[in-house]
Amino acid sequence: MPALRSNFSPTSALGIARRAQWRALGIPAEDLVKPKVAIVNTSSDLAACYAHLDDIVTVLKKELRGHGLLPLEIRTVAPSDFVTSAGRAGRYILPSRDLIVNDIEAAVEGAQLDAMICLSSCDKTTPAHLMAAGRLNVPTVVVPCGYQNSGLAEGREADVEEVFLLAAQAAVTGAPTDELADLADDAILGPGVCSGMATANSMHLVAEALGMAVSGAAPVRANSERMWDGVGRAAAAIADLIGRDVRPRDIITAGSIANAVRTMLAVGGSMNTIKHLQAIAVESGVEVDVWELFRTLGRETPLLAAVRPNGPWLIERFEDAGGGATVLRELLPLLDGEQITVTGETVAQSADRARPADGEVIRSIADPFGTDPAISVLRGTLAPGGAVAKRPVPDPGPHRFTGPARVFGTREEAIAAIGSGRLRRGDVAVIRGIGVSGAPGMGLTSAFIFALHARGLAHEVALVTDGQFSGLVNQGISIGEVSPEAAADGPLGRVRDDDVIDIDLAQGRVDLLVDEEILSAREPYRPPADRDTGGGMLDQYEQLVQPLSCGAVLCSRPAASVCGAGAAASTPPPTSEGSSPRPATATATAPAPAPAKEHA
Structure with a gap:
């Protein structure tokens, strides 16, 4: 066994202090090493x-x-x-x-x-x-x-995710909620x-x-x-x-x-x-x-x-x-x-x-449920750093959506636009300024997507946001986590009402059909001065969070020194008495194994 970094000299100040603390907890002396x-x-x-x-x-x-x-x-x-x-x-x-x-x-x-x-x-x-x-x-x-x-596993009517979805829809439609409490009581067992x-x-x-x-x-x-x-x-x-x-x-x-x-x-x-x-x-x-x-x-x-x-x-x-x-x-x-x-x-x-696939619940690579990705990463002029969409299995489509932008600063504003008529069939709702630094902390847009679903617009209105949404969302075309985010002067921050956005899931693209010269002449997005951050943890997060391309990790150094194309250099933690320095594993990005022939 290698030397243990936790074992300090029994006569050192730290060693004696540890013994005092841990013996007081009833730990036998022989266990301390x-x-x-x-x-x-x-x-x-x-x-x-x-x-x-x-x-x-x-x-x-x-x-x-x-x-x-x-x-x-x-x-x-x-x-x-x-x-x-x-x-x-x-x-x-x-x-x-x-x-x-x-x-x-x-x-x-x-x-x-x-x-x-x-x-x-x-x-x-x-x-x-x-x-x-x-x-x-x-x-x-x-x-x-x-x-x-869950309740569903026991033959009842709902699990917690179903209750969450029904409650969100009821909040938009005003539908009766009398049964929701009973469903909630049965959802988690x-x-x-x-x-x-x-x-x-x-x-x-x-x-x-x-x-x-x-x-x-x-x-x-x-x-x-x-x-x-x-x-x-x-x-x-x-x-x-x-x-x-x-x-x-x-x-x-x-x-x-x-x-x-x-x-x-x-x-x-x-x-x-x-x-x-x-x-x-x-x-x-x-x-x-x-x-x-x-x-x-x-x-x-x-x-x-x-x-x-x-x-x-x-x-x-x-x-x-x-x-x-x-x-x-x-x-x-x-x-x-x-x-x-x-x-x-x-x-x-x-x-x-492991046991082989049963061919029903889990299938083999020779007979899959489908070959379209359930998780699609898109890039394009609106999301040069990437964006993500979630799709159902199997995926009935549509895979393409082109329409005029309607720009909102909050999910509540976007939800209100559904009822007011500002947001109509064929529009692309843009909810921006709620990314990791813009929110700060990354805002949730699930309620807006559920509102679209409740109004029968899930396939009639697309969403593009630098915020996030629940893994429950896999209907219609919803594009989240657009990078760079609006607060980092990404193209999303320069979108205006009636700009045309083109989403093509099959090609993995999301593009803003606006001339580059026009776009660059526009004022960049500025987070509203009245954001409610509480003056505590979220403010600290805003100062330290790195872009999504870095996994939104925290670091006081500039992003370029933390990661490149989604990669990072990391310093091993300090060592102390009884331990030795251990360098990071040097692992270059390797090509993935070739796919099976039938899925090439």
């Missing part, structure tokens, strides 16, 4: 997502002690998209991801702990845990902690994340595809035997990683990130995984343009699953058909199978043990 593993817990009473994590900690501590390790629980902020999106129009949601990363750094790096096991639950915890793993580069295993038992292929389950799959979770870890029912088996295997894996000194930057490489991109394309995962994977790459020092990977690989990667809200299948059926492990098995001809995982096996070795 063992590898110290942080159990990163996001337990919270704010949402059902986290309700079972404290129970997992109890079991995990026992497992880790059995492997000769000293577990030390730490806690972080615990955001929930359904609960902590209430304040300031949801602008705390994305910044909370990076707050979790900083929480982990302060505890793990501050205490010089030796390794981490991260209990990942709701949307922002998994990307944050993977980002922290890349930044700190200490042995790490991510444990996907499962999805909730246990702890865990939302029971669909939205951001949480998508990021759990990303962790496995990257090799940072044990094989077969996702998706998994919360508190099921499979979840508890994964907890036990994660404890064994972290002991092995410490013994062999294998670290996240040995696992998170250009090849493993390409594998994760392929996996998301194959299951129609959340569009949010693009910026999260880019942020993971940046924090891990991997030079790769994730946006371009989604753009290019999307045209070469077949759709192997159609889980709600993308298709008809419940997440339970997907898990029972083999889940992420089976998808990786079927995708193996398109993957870099030699990438290593936290178990010590390669991706190919792990995939070899």
Whole structure:
């Protein structure tokens, strides 16, 4: 076993102080020299997502002690998209991801702990845990902690996503809401994340595809035997990683990130995984343009699953058909199978043990649900840095939309325009100034899209925004996360009413049909002076956040010094007594494996 950075000289001031603190907690003296593993817990009473994590900690501590390790629980902020999106129009949601990363750094790096096991639950915890793993580069295993038992799974009428959609529509149409309370009471029947292929389950799959979770870890029912088996295997894996000194930057490489991109394309995962994977790459020092990977690989990667809200299948059926492990098995001809995982096996070795596709819920690459990308990255004169659209499985179209712009500064203004008649069939609604720095924190536009749906305009009005929207959105043509954003003087900030916007999903383009000379002569966008940022965290975020091309990571240095074409240079954390410097893994952007012949 390598020297442990957590073991200070027993006669040094720090060594004596640690002994005093930890002996007072009842830790035996002989355990003080063992590898110290942080159990990163996001337990919270704010949402059902986290309700079972404290129970997992109890079991995990026992497992880790059995492997000769000293577990030390730490806690972080615990955001929930359904609960902590209430304040300031949801602008705390994305910044909370990076707050979790900083929480982990302060505890793990501050205490010089030796390794981490991260209990990942709701949307922002998994990307944050993977980002922290890349930044700190200490042995790490991510444990996907499962999805909730839903009303739909029990033969009832709704899950939480269905309730959210119905409530949003009722708010616009004024429809009776008498039944909504009963639906809400039946929607969530246990702890865990939302029971669909939205951001949480998508990021759990990303962790496995990257090799940072044990094989077969996702998706998994919360508190099921499979979840508890994964907890036990994660404890064994972290002991092995410490013994062999294998670290996240040995696992998170250009090849493993390409594998994760392929996996998301194959299951129609959340569009949010693009910026999260880019942020993971940046924090891990991997030079790769994730946006371009989604753009290019999307045209070469077949759709192997159609889980709600993308298709008809419940997440339970997907898990029972083999889940992420089976998808990786079927995708193996398109993957870099030699990438290593936290178990010590390669991706190919792990995939070899997975069950084959059943041909119904999960299909083979020879007989996919479709070949059109469920996640489309677009570029063009309106989004030279990229933008993203989410599509249903299969995709009935339309794939092209051309119309005059109607420009709005907030989603509320755009919603009001539906009723007032300012926004009409054939228009392209432009909601701008709500990107990562313009909001700041990235505004949510889902309510506007649901309003269009409620008014029967989902396929009659397109949306282009530098904000974000829910993974539930996959109807009509909605283009989000336009980069550069308006506040960074992107072309979106110079759009005027009646400018013509052309969206072509088949070609992956979104263009502003305005002469360049006319556009450059216009005044750039300026954020309104009366933005409600609260004078605290969001103001700090605005000063530090980097563009989406960098994954919206936080850094006080200029963007050019943090990442190039979506890539970054990262400095290893400082070392101290009992540890040695460990350089970042030098991983150049590698071409993705060639697609299977029938999908070339």
